[in-house]
Amino acid sequence: xxxxxxxxxxxxxxxxxFKHAILKNLLLGLRKGGVASRDMxxxxxxNAIRHAADAALATARGVAxxxxxxxxxxxxxxxxxxxxxxxxxxxxxxxxMVCKNKILRRSLRPRxxxxxxxxxxxxxxxxxxxxxxxxxxREIVPGGRGMDECTLxxxxxxxxxxxxxxxxxxxxxxxx
Amino acid sequence: xxxxxxxxxDDEINELxxxxxxxxxxxxxxxxxxxxxxxxxxxxxxxxxxxxxxEVDDLSDRLSGLMSTMDSDSPQAxxxxxxxx
Numbered sequence: 001x002x003x004x005x006x007x008x009x010x011x012x013x014x015x016x017x018f019k020h021a022i023l024k025n026l027l028l029g030l031r032k033g034g035v036a037s038r039d040m041x042x043x044x045x046x047n048a049i050r051h052a053a054d055a056a057l058a059t060a061r062g063v064a065x066x067x068x069x070x071x072x073x074x075x076x077x078x079x080x081x082x083x084x085x086x087x088x089x090x091x092x093x094x095x096x097m098v099c100k101n102k103i104l105r106r107s108l109r110p111r112x113x114x115x116x117x118x119x120x121x122x123x124x125x126x127x128x129x130x131x132x133x134x135x136x137x138r139e140i141v142p143g144g145r146g147m148d149e150c151t152l153x154x155x156x157x158x159x160x161x162x163x164x165x166x167x168x169x170x171x172x173x174x175x176x
Numbered sequence: 177x178x179x180x181x182x183x184x185x186d187d188e189i190n191e192l193x194x195x196x197x198x199x200x201x202x203x204x205x206x207x208x209x210x211x212x213x214x215x216x217x218x219x220x221x222x223x224x225x226x227x228x229x230x231e232v233d234d235l236s237d238r239l240s241g242l243m244s245t246m247d248s249d250s251p252q253a254x255x256x257x258x259x260x261x
Contacts, residue, residue: 013199027259036243036260046240053232126213133218140225153192156221160199163228170235174242176255 012161018060022169025056051075057166066151067159070143196221 012018029052030036035045058071134152138144141159144152196217201224242252 031260036257038244040244042240042244045243046236049239049243050232050236053236126215129213129215130218133215133222136222137218137225140222140229150188153196156225157192157195157199160221160225160228163225163232167228167231167235170232170239173256173259174235174238174252176252 012158012165015165018162019165019169019172021060022053022056022166023172025059026052026169026173029053029056053166053170056169057162060165061158061162065155065158065162066147067142067144067155068162074142200224 030049033048033052035048035052040048054071055075058068058075061068063069063072131149134149137152137156138147141147141152141156144155147155192214200217200220239256242250242256
């Protein structure tokens with residue numbers, strides 16, 4: 001039995017109700033944040049909007065998924081982890097990729113003695129690669145660092161679906 | 177949860193693969209239909225989430241711009257203003 005964040009992932013996908021909940025929360029949050037005030041600089045306003053959007057998303061999703069609880073915790077600590085990290089990790093990823101390819105080639109080098117050994121070697125490489133990719137996911141899914149691989153994948157699915165809904169909700173507001 | 181060593185079995189990977197495949201945007205799905213490994217799919221998923229983050233960022237930019245022209249007569253500014261009242 002997979003440790004999914006929530007059994008209702010399929011209900012979440014494309015759900016108008018979810019999108020509207022995010023939008024409603026966003027409007028409430030923007031109002032509360034005094035974002036309409038003229039005294040803010042562009043960046044202050046943008047950060048307030050992003051903060052409100054993330055809070056709206058986490059609230060609308062509820063406390064079931066780990067990523068949602070983590071996101072709420074991050075927001076209350078006043079840190080914008082995902083966005084602050086997005087640039088440094090882009091620089092890192094290129095050097096990581098070079099390393100990864102070298103390691104991959106090295107691990108593919110052993111000459112298998114039989115078909116069974118060859119297959120086993122491939123499985124090992126595959127699992128290694130999965131683990132490496134999982135590491136990257138941990139960085140971008142809120143709370144990802146504390147999760148085991150199986151939970152991480154379920155959370156990633158849930159998070160991606162929810163993010164899409166957040167984008168849709170914000171587009172509704174931008175292009176109404 | 178008891179007895180789990182924190183590693184995924186191949187069956188579980190396969191199930192998540194199909195779910196992730198269904199989730200990713202159309203273009204990636206067609207390319208990977210026949211030979212998507214778990215690793216490739218996770219990479220796609222990573223890129224997908226990052227692109228969604230960028231979209232949220234861009235939309236925040238746009239909303240910030242819209243709100244700073246609050247005294248303008250643009251229909252969007254008017255709508256947003258009334259929504260935030």
